[in-house]
Amino acid sequence: MKIIIVGDGKVGATLTEQLSKEGHDLTVIDRRPQALQSLQETYDVRCVCGNGAAMGALEEAGAGEADLLIAATSADEINLLCCITASKMGSASTIARVRNTDYAQQLDLLKDELGLSMTINPERTAAREIYHILRAPSSVNRDFFAGGKVELVELHIPQNSAIVGQPLSKLYKKSGAKxxxxxxxxxxxxxxxxxxxxxxxxxxxxVTAQPQDMAxxxxxxxxxxxxxxxxxILGGSRIAYYLATRLMSTGVRVKIIEKEYETCRHLSQLLPGALIxxxxxxxxxxxxxxGLRDADALVSLMNFDETNAIVSMYAMQQGLPKVIAKIDRIDYMNIFKKMDVQTFISPKRLICNHVLRYVRAMTASSGSSFNTMYQLVGGRVEALEFTASPATKYLNVPFKDAPVRSGVLIACILRRQKVIIATGNDCIQDGDTVILVTTSEMQVSDLNDIFQ
Structure with missing residues (x-):
């Protein structure tokens, strides 16, 4: 696909890295020549130096022939103008990063008129992910498939767990959980x-399971x-505001600690039920x-990864049941884990996942419809959801007899509201929702891609 990315900030750079790996024809527009030079030295992309909202830069980037334009600058208004202009010039699809919630109602109303295919909000997305984890604090991360009927949960195995030293085949028999x-x-x-x-x-x-089996x-x-x-919550960012709003709506007590006085005053007006x-x-x-020790959970959302890591380690030493840290640099992930900080959130990675889902859906063939995707382990593993169609290969053929590629694990099937944990004797039928796990190198964008 021919894709244009406007803005080479944190989100834009992450998108460039991932989409470049997947072999798309990329053009990046940015005002900063040094940033573009560094980008060209690292990835096989075309660069245009200029204002991404101006027709001249968009024409030079080939917006009229683009399959997708992603506007990810730091300014909502520029992102919207980029998408409107690119759509009028002929771009097939456009995605805008819009952080200001004041625009939400207008965007829903004027989405078609503005030529927008999708809008993304990194802070709101991060807050939603943190909220889901706090609802199941025993998990490291938690994702949903099939409209919430299936969970994909990451769990940390402690020293005294019944699973330690046991093969997985015994776990399935002894636990009684599907x-x-x-x-x-x-x-x-x-x-x-x-x-x-x-x-x-x-x-x-x-682990993939229905909620009752997960319990x-x-x-x-x-x-x-x-x-x-x-x-x-440490840090009075937009993520903190969105998260506090969600938590308080369910009766959770929220305390926010923020260094800037004006931010505290503003939050106290927006969140009268929270302690600022x-x-x-x-x-x-x-x-x-x-009273840090009295909290059930700590969420560190400060500006620097190193600060979030150190404070999270201290909170864990105090025995808090749940600690979540925000990180911007994905390469810090393993360092965090070695310091026993198991749960962390990367807003730019979450937004990258949303865009990748959209791109995969655009590139899917008629063999299936692409529903959703989650990246695990820093993007090294992917969990994907498809709906089978009459064009899906090997329908009604047991998996043990079908040429499923090595490195693909079919996790479960949703068939007429019934969840099936897949075995070699199961098969795919027309209309099934199929959830599978594979390495990111395989780049599965269609259900037929899992077969040799």
Whole structure:
């Protein structure tokens, strides 16, 4: 596909990296010549230096023939103008990053007139992800498939867990839960396991199951599922505002610690039900005075990854049941894990996932319809959802007899509202929702891609 990215900031650079890996024809527009030079030295992309909202720059980038334009500058208005202009020039689809919620109602009303295919809000998306994790605090990460009927949950295995030293085949029999462990992270190694894989303490496992079966598995593993009633948020960002709004709507007590006085005053007006503390959240004395130990969860949303890591480590030493940290640099992920910070959120990575889902759906053939995608383990593993069609290959053929590619794990099938944890005797039927897990190198964009 021919794709134009306007803006080479955090989100734009992440999109360029991922879409370049997938072999798309990329053109990047940015005002900064040094940033573009660095980009060209790293990736096989075409660069245009200029204002992405101006017709001259868009014409030079080939907006009239583009399959997709993604406007990801720091200014909402420029992003919207980019998309409107590109759409009028002939771009097939446009995506705009829009952070200001004041525009939400107008965008819903004028989406077609503005030529917008999709809008993305990194802060709101991050807040929603954090909220889902806090609703199931025993998980490291949590994603949903098939309209919420199937969960994909990442769990950290402690020393005393019943699964340690046991092959997965015994886990399925002993736990009584209809689940499938579809990926295991051990240090820097990622494994898509078979039934004879033996789990070790310290592993992170990615489990697919229905919510009721997930609860059975957690009880068997001895993993507690405490209810979160009080959350401390460090940093008064937009993510903090969106998250606090969601949490308070469900009766959770929220405390926000923010260094800037004007931000505190503004938050106190927007969130009258929250306790807003003016102070430096990196100071141990302040955290102790504000009763950090009494919180059920801490969410560190400050500006620097290093600060979030250090404060998160201190919170874990104080015995908080759940600690979540925001990171911007994905290459810090393994460092965080080695410091026992298991749960972290990357807003730019979440937005990249949303865009990739859209791109994969655009490139899917008639073999299936592409529904959704989640990237796991820093983008090294993908979980994907498709709906089978009459053009899907090997319909009604048991998986043990079908030429499924090595490295593909079919996790489960949703058939007429019934969830089936897939085995070798199961098959795909027309209309099935199929959830599968594979390595990101395979670049599966259609259900037929899983077959040799």
């Amino acid at each position: 689940v499938l462990i579809c990926a295991v992270t051990r240090g820097d190694e990622v494994v898509i396991p078979s039934g004879d894989f033996v789990v070790a303490a310290g592993d992170n496992i990615h 059975v598995l957690l009880r068997y593993l001895g993993i507690k599922t405490p209810r979160i009633q009080a959350v401390t 503390i003016h102070g430096d959240a990196t100071q141990k004395v302040l955290l102790d005075e504000e």
